[in-house]
Amino acid sequence: MAFKDLREFLDYLKERRDLFVVDREVSTEYEIAAFSRKTSDLDGPALLFTNVKGYEMPVLGGLYGARRRIAQALGLNEDNLLQEYIKKEKQLLEPKLVADGPVKEVVWKGDDIDLFKLPIITNFEKDAGPYITGGIQIARDPVSGARNCSMHRMLLLDRNHLTVYAPMGRQLGIIISRYEDNDQPTEIATAIGVEPATAIASQCRPPLGTDEMYIAGGMRGEPVELVKCETIDVEVPATAEIVIEGRTIPHRRADDGPFGEYPGTYSWVRQAPVLEVTAITMRQKPIYQNVLTGMPMTENHWMMDLAATAIAYQEAYKICPDIKDIRMTPGGTSRHHLVVSIKKRHEYEPRNIITALLAANIGAKLVIVVDEDIDIYNPLEVEWAVNTRVQAERDVIILPTMYSPTLDPSAPAPRSSSKMGIDATAPLGKREEYARVYTPGQDEPYITEMLMNYMKGN
Numbered sequence: 001m002a003f004k005d006l007r008e009f010l011d012y013l014k015e016r017r018d019l020f021v022v023d024r025e026v027s028t029e030y031e032i033a034a035f036s037r038k039t040s041d042l043d044g045p046a047l048l049f050t051n052v053k054g055y056e057m058p059v060l061g062g063l064y065g066a067r068r069r070i071a072q073a074l075g076l077n078e079d080n081l082l083q084e085y086i087k088k089e090k091q092l093l094e095p096k097l098v099a100d101g102p103v104k105e106v107v108w109k110g111d112d113i114d115l116f117k118l119p120i121i122t123n124f125e126k127d128a129g130p131y132i133t134g135g136i137q138i139a140r141d142p143v144s145g146a147r148n149c150s151m152h153r154m155l156l157l158d159r160n161h162l163t164v165y166a167p168m169g170r171q172l173g174i175i176i177s178r179y180e181d182n183d184q185p186t187e188i189a190t191a192i193g194v195e196p197a198t199a200i201a202s203q204c205r206p207p208l209g210t211d212e213m214y215i216a217g218g219m220r221g222e223p224v225e226l227v228k229c230e231t232i233d234v235e236v237p238a239t240a241e242i243v244i245e246g247r248t249i250p251h252r253r254a255d256d257g258p259f260g261e262y263p264g265t266y267s268w269v270r271q272a273p274v275l276e277v278t279a280i281t282m283r284q285k286p287i288y289q290n291v292l293t294g295m296p297m298t299e300n301h302w303m304m305d306l307a308a309t310a311i312a313y314q315e316a317y318k319i320c321p322d323i324k325d326i327r328m329t330p331g332g333t334s335r336h337h338l339v340v341s342i343k344k345r346h347e348y349e350p351r352n353i354i355t356a357l358l359a360a361n362i363g364a365k366l367v368i369v370v371d372e373d374i375d376i377y378n379p380l381e382v383e384w385a386v387n388t389r390v391q392a393e394r395d396v397i398i399l400p401t402m403y404s405p406t407l408d409p410s411a412p413a414p415r416s417s418s419k420m421g422i423d424a425t426a427p428l429g430k431r432e433e434y435a436r437v438y439t440p441g442q443d444e445p446y447i448t449e450m451l452m453n454y455m456k457g458n
């Protein structure tokens with residue numbers, strides 16, 4: 001089932017008691033972020049704040065702070081989510097250009113442009129200021145001509161300027177530098193509050209030249225409807241709540257940061273391109289959306305998890321079709337640590353998996369490969385495999401500093417990391433020596449039942 005727009009998804013959640021309308025007065029400074037943090041820690045509902053101090057607009061927070069809502073956004077069940085997601089990601093559907101759409105109901109141009117009228121949120125104690133965190137940036141690559149969609153934080157600088165944190169290596173960063181090679185600005189539209197499959201599709205990582213709007217259409221099972229922007233040659237989702245149109249100022253950079261980022265640490269001050277806003281369009285009674293980053297797991301992690309894990313799965317599958325399961329662990333920020341379980345058929349297969357995943361453009365810095373008998377969702381079992389099946393000098397691979405698209409504070413230089421792989425599989429043909437001990441009957445239901453009854457006081 002495709003949601004027509006964000007509002008239809010919110011209605012769907014409300015029916016399931018998974019959207020909490022908060023009518024108590026709240027501040028854009030920290031308070032909305034604090035609520036969003038708590039609801040993702042509790043695996044709680046999405047939050048719609050209808051009484052935001054100093055603003056007319058309601059603010060949506062915590063929408064993607066639970067895994068179930070990522071699945072619902074795509075019309076999928078949580079069971080077997082990764083495999084179903086991989087199928088969806090491959091179904092491309094061309095977007096449809098339409099003449100008009102709700103996002104044009106209100107248009108601010110010229111002196112009407114004022115970013116201070118948007119309830120932009122300050123999320124963390126040491127943040128440089130209010131950041132737009134829930135915007136999807138849409139721009140055209142000058143080389144391939146293809147559209148690119150991705151999410152990048154934007155620091156509010158003044159009434160018509162924002163930073164765009166699109167570092168080199170990110171496709172938007174490459175696009176900006178390609179325009180700057182010819183001293184040209186980059187036209188960027190930032191869509192806030194889009195229909196949920198489009199938001200999740202923005203996190204796919206196809207090679208530059210593939211338009212994520214096709215992927216979004218495939219995920220929805222219906223084309224994404226796009227309308228032309230007012231002041232730039234870019235198309236945006238017709239049902240977005242708010243669109244900020246703008247052009248980068250070639251070669252202009254501004255301080256961006258500190259900002260509380262997905263590793264759960266601050267991203268300190270860096271230089272980021274500056275965007276000059278040329279128009280803001282919106283629906284009547286628009287909903288502003290904030291997306292929380294910070295300590296795992298919260299919105300940013302859940303939104304990115306499937307796309308990155310899908311890349312890792314497909315890379316590992318090329319080497320070992322008997323891959324049983326794969327996971328980016330929450331403690332590894334759902335980005336830096338991967339655990340893979342396989343049915344090993346060659347002694348050195350794990351080494352190929354390790355090097356392939358460490359080199360894949362997803363930012364993994366630790367890959368652990370275990371045998372199929374290990375439950376990768378149980379950290380005790382993974383550590384037990386590392387403990388009983390690993391000898392460091394034989395089974396640990398360390399790669400020197402490589403390019404790595406992360407914000408890891410331990411990195412020796414931005415976008416780089418040294419990497420490690422651990423082959424925690426038992427040697428082939430020696431399974432018996434490594435088998436776990438077992439007492440016949442230990443899993444008998446009557447034993448569990450008797451113990452549980454006693455513990456409950458029955």
Ligand SMILES: Cc1cc2nc3c(=O)[nH]c(=O)nc-3n(C[C@H](O)[C@H](O)[C@H](O)COP(=O)(O)O)c2cc1C
Pocket residue numbers: 133134148149150151152153154165166167169170171172202203204205206291292293299300301303304
């Ligand atoms: C809430 C949220 C905020 C994000 N902020 C940034 C950001 O500020 N800079 C960045 O490079 N990536 C950011 N990302 C990750 C990118 O949007 C994501 O990796 C995307 O797939 C990159 O697209 P690309 O493959 O076109 O470069 C963010 C992701 C989410 C979910």
